[in-house]
Amino acid sequence: MIVINYGNDIISNTYESLQASDIHKYLRREQKVAIKPNLVVPRPASGGATTHAEVVEGIIIFLQEYGIKDISIIESAAIGESTRLGFKNCGYERLAQEYKVMLFDLKDDRVTHLTHSGYQLGLCNRALDADFLINVPVLKSHCQTRMTCCLKNMKGCIPDSEKRRYHTMGLHKPIAALNALIKTHYCVVDGICGDLSFEEGGTPVESKRIIVGANPVLVDSFCAELIGYRPDDIEHLAIARRLGVGEYYNEQTEVVSLNTQNKPKQNAKVTRIAERYERLINADSACSVCYSSLIYALYRLNGRTEDKLFIGQGYRNNDGKDLCAKKTDKCVGIGDCTRGFSCFVPGCPPKATDIIDFLR
Ligand code: SF4
Structure with a gap:
């Protein structure tokens, strides 16, 4: 079962969505509940990157009325970002x-x-010790995985060293395996104004909706279509399904729509800015924060660069000389991993503004 609820009153819409959902089948009063929002960067939710505190507030009110005593909020921000500042x-x-x-x-x-x-x-x-984990992602775009929602949000339940390592393992498979190891018991998706260009926000798209359901594969497959992707377009989603984390939603899935009169007039479209600039980038095991800094920089530069760009952990211990065969090629490394290059933008991750200045 999936519930989708539209409107501006985020607290009461979240509460109402849970009341209308099948969470009652799974939730018990004596359980220790952990709520996992997305606070990838310490920026207010209006920017499109982070979970609205009002969504979590609606969940807490629902849980406390239900009789749950032990509630915690758990999160680990992106590499180089402070979770405490996000809180x-x-x-x-x-x-x-x-x-x-x-x-x-x-x-x-x-x-x-x-x-x-x-x-x-x-x-x-x-995350492992919670009796009942409520996954509260933002529905938004991601420069490498196309969409980030419930499955990808669980990357905030691993240490920073692992976040880097996932990129050396191809990202999609470890995300799927992570979701097989840590069970999400319920999903509440913040679809209020997620960013459909950048994981870190900055160009939010107003959609005014809350989506809830019991299984992350079910909910992510539903949400993928809301932003213009087929579920199989999202590689970690397809793999998670194959690993038995859950099933895609289909015509048999009960979908309850509430307050449809509040739907925003224009439908959100995926702008796929990241895909526009992919051809300019040579990436090997790049962390998302690094990659999205580069995408943001290229967006600001309107894609105007003559340089060949290299990014990722796969370029450690590489001086870049063999990568630029022609004398006229100018190879630029992005991030500390490319410090062997004669020309590179420092930082782990580097700031988008530094990349812009450098490329200009
Ligand atoms: S420089 Fe970039 S790719 Fe390398 S470890 Fe740091 S964030 Fe990851």
Whole structure:
């Protein structure tokens, strides 16, 4: 079952969506509940990157009325970003005080290693230990995985060293394996104004909707179509399905639509800005934060660069000389991984503004 609810009153829409959903089948009063929002960067949700605190507030009100006592909010921001600053800037400190819930920065958590599908992965204990994990992603675009929603949001339940390592393993397969190892018990998707160009926000698209459902593959397959992708276009989604994490939604899936009169007039379209600039980039195991800094820089430059760009952990210990065969080629490395290049933009990840200045 999936519930989709439209409107501006985020707290009551979230609460109403849960009431109309099948969460009652799975949730028990004595359970220890962890809520996992997306606070990839410490920027307010209006920018399109992070989960609205009001969505989490609606969930907390629902849970407390249900009789749940032990509620925590868990998150680990992107590499190089501060989770604590995200809690502060995005309104989660207020939630913690007002509703007496705990905030946990998973960057400080202990890690357990488990294996699935040949991948040994380090997982944060607070995510593993929850009796009931509510996954609260933002529905938005991603420069490397096309869409980020429930499955991808679980990357905030691993340590930073693992976040880097996932990119050396091809990203999609470890994301799918991660979701086989840490169970999401319920999904509440913030589809209010997710960014359909950049994971880090900046160009939000107003969609005013909350989508809830029990399984991350079910919900992600539904959400993919909302932003113009078929489920199989999202590689980690297809792999997660094959690994048995869940099934795609189909015509048999019960879909309850609430307050459809509040739908925004224009439908959100995927702009696929990242795909526009892919041809300019040679990437090998690049972290998402690094890659999206480069995409953002190219967007600002309107794609105007004559340089050959190299990015990612695969270029460590490479001086770039063999990569630019022609004398006229100018090879530029992006990020500290390319520090062997004679020409590179430092930073791990580098700032988009530094890349722009350098390429200009
Ligand atoms: S420089 Fe970029 S690709 Fe390399 S480890 Fe840092 S963030 Fe990842």
